[in-house]
Amino acid sequence: MAQIIDVDSLSFSYQEKAILKSISLSIKTGEALVVLGASGTGKTTFLRLLAGLLQPSSGSIRFIKPTTGINTRLVFQQPRLFPWMSVRNNLYFALRSAKVPRDEWDQRIEGLIAEVGLTDAIDRSVTELSVGMAQRIALVRGLCCQPKVLLLDEPFSALDPKRRLQLQKDLLHLIRLTNTTVVMVTHDIDEALQLADHIVVLQDSPATISLSLQPTLESREQDRQRLLEELHR
Amino acid sequence: MLRRFLSLIGAIVLWQGMAWGLNSVVFPDPVTCFSAAILAIEDGSLWSNSIASLTRVAIGYSIAALLGVTLGALSGITSSIGLMFRDILEFLRPIPPIAWVPLAIVWFGIGDSSAWFIVFMGAFFPIFIQVSHAFSTCSDEYLEVAKAYEASPWITFWWVRCPAAAPQIAQGLRVGLGLAWTSVIAAELVGVKHGLGDRIQQLRYVSDYEGMIVCMITIGLLGWAMIFGTNILQRWWIPWHKSSM
Numbered sequence: 001m002a003q004i005i006d007v008d009s010l011s012f013s014y015q016e017k018a019i020l021k022s023i024s025l026s027i028k029t030g031e032a033l034v035v036l037g038a039s040g041t042g043k044t045t046f047l048r049l050l051a052g053l054l055q056p057s058s059g060s061i062r063f064i065k066p067t068t069g070i071n072t073r074l075v076f077q078q079p080r081l082f083p084w085m086s087v088r089n090n091l092y093f094a095l096r097s098a099k100v101p102r103d104e105w106d107q108r109i110e111g112l113i114a115e116v117g118l119t120d121a122i123d124r125s126v127t128e129l130s131v132g133m134a135q136r137i138a139l140v141r142g143l144c145c146q147p148k149v150l151l152l153d154e155p156f157s158a159l160d161p162k163r164r165l166q167l168q169k170d171l172l173h174l175i176r177l178t179n180t181t182v183v184m185v186t187h188d189i190d191e192a193l194q195l196a197d198h199i200v201v202l203q204d205s206p207a208t209i210s211l212s213l214q215p216t217l218e219s220r221e222q223d224r225q226r227l228l229e230e231l232h233r
Numbered sequence: 234m235l236r237r238f239l240s241l242i243g244a245i246v247l248w249q250g251m252a253w254g255l256n257s258v259v260f261p262d263p264v265t266c267f268s269a270a271i272l273a274i275e276d277g278s279l280w281s282n283s284i285a286s287l288t289r290v291a292i293g294y295s296i297a298a299l300l301g302v303t304l305g306a307l308s309g310i311t312s313s314i315g316l317m318f319r320d321i322l323e324f325l326r327p328i329p330p331i332a333w334v335p336l337a338i339v340w341f342g343i344g345d346s347s348a349w350f351i352v353f354m355g356a357f358f359p360i361f362i363q364v365s366h367a368f369s370t371c372s373d374e375y376l377e378v379a380k381a382y383e384a385s386p387w388i389t390f391w392w393v394r395c396p397a398a399a400p401q402i403a404q405g406l407r408v409g410l411g412l413a414w415t416s417v418i419a420a421e422l423v424g425v426k427h428g429l430g431d432r433i434q435q436l437r438y439v440s441d442y443e444g445m446i447v448c449m450i451t452i453g454l455l456g457w458a459m460i461f462g463t464n465i466l467q468r469w470w471i472p473w474h475k476s477s478m
Contacts, residue, residue: 052381053381076381078374082393084399084471093384097383097388
């Protein structure tokens with residue numbers, strides 16, 4: 001697989017406190033990279049740096065060619081839909097911001113909305129949606145812009161176990177369907193094993209990558225043990 | 234609804250009781266006032282004076298709302314402009330609108346212009362301050378979404394900042410409208426011809442206490458109708474208020 005993002009010696013400090021220290025990794029096209037770590041290890045900071053919401057203190061994040069198109073879209077921990085808009089207008093907002101031509105908007109969203117089973121909800125106010133439905137719309141909002149990389153900040157953490165499983169299935173289905181590269185942060189080992197092609201563990205303060213592995217179905221239990229040990233080290 | 238109706242009946246009964254107890258020409262009872270109201274409606278004076286007051290409020294308030302929302306938004310979004318305005322406004326805000334009446338008469342003469350100015354002074358500050366606060370405290374959660382989705386400044390302003398600020402803008406406009414209404418009556422009491430305030434003053438000269446109370450009740454009813462109307466508008470305009478995802 002071709003490389004899509006090259007992260008080189010990335011460090012980030014906030015008010016002179018180092019959060020991330022010299023993170024280097026490469027992300028390949030179409031892979032699902034999961035960044036695992038305990039609370040406070042800088043996972044979200046890493047994601048925000050990739051999203052361009054923060055600027056690195058040193059090091060670089062380089063998007064490999066093609067240089068055209070949208071690099072990233074971020075799905076937040078909470079859906080963060082705009083309550084003054086309908087579902088459709090929340091999705092239109094993303095497309096309008098991405099300068100997608102108006103005549104493509106409906107075509108872009110209708111297929112994705114159908115894939116997550118929310119076609120009937122498209123003209124409803126987002127205030128009428130459950131958290132699970134809202135998070136699925138947030139996923140569609142990210143994907144409809146057709147970003148090179150979809151960034152997910154613990155998108156299942158606000159859900160109960162049943163909805164979490166459903167949304168994980170929806171996510172897997174959508175990223176395979178759209179062949180989108182995904183970077184997700186989580187502190188849940190099972191979630192990481194279920195979704196990841198590649199897992200990196202952030203550890204210590206300032207955080208560095210302490211483990212990088214590519215889980216397989218056959219080695220799942222061993223991988224799980226290694227991740228558990230690493231997180232509780 | 235029933236409780237509101239019963240409290241109204243209770244207030245009228247209390248008023249009637251006090252009028253009987255005091256038995257004074259300066260404290261007319263509800264029945265006498267009702268007869269005076271019928272007369273005022275029939276001769277058209279209540280209608281024409283109400284229209285005069287409402288027109289003044291409409292003009293003064295519209296100017297205040299337009300400037301208050303525009304400058305308030307600018308001040309809220311641009312912190313340097315906000316800081317520039319803040320001290321001047323905090324200095325002017327506590328001056329009650331009626332204190333401007335003598336100067337307004339000197340500057341604009343006796344007439345509508347003075348009343349518009351007084352209404353403007355009454356309504357502008359609460360609108361400006363509320364709008365400025367609304368824009369300066371726009372939720373970071375929403376602004377971060379706009380940034381993460383690379384929304385342009387214009388898209389962020391129109392689709393995120395404005396609707397996020399709308400509940401507080403509506404609150405400012407509602408408070409401003411209430412103050413505009415009380416200000417126009419104050420202005421008409423001392424410096425303007427025609428209108429409900431001026432009518433009260435004219436009736437005082439002829440000791441028509443029933444007529445004065447009818448005007449006062451009309452002022453109260455129209456003020457109540459304005460707030461009732463703005464509440465309905467607010468529910469229609471910003472139905473998402475107090476909900477977030």
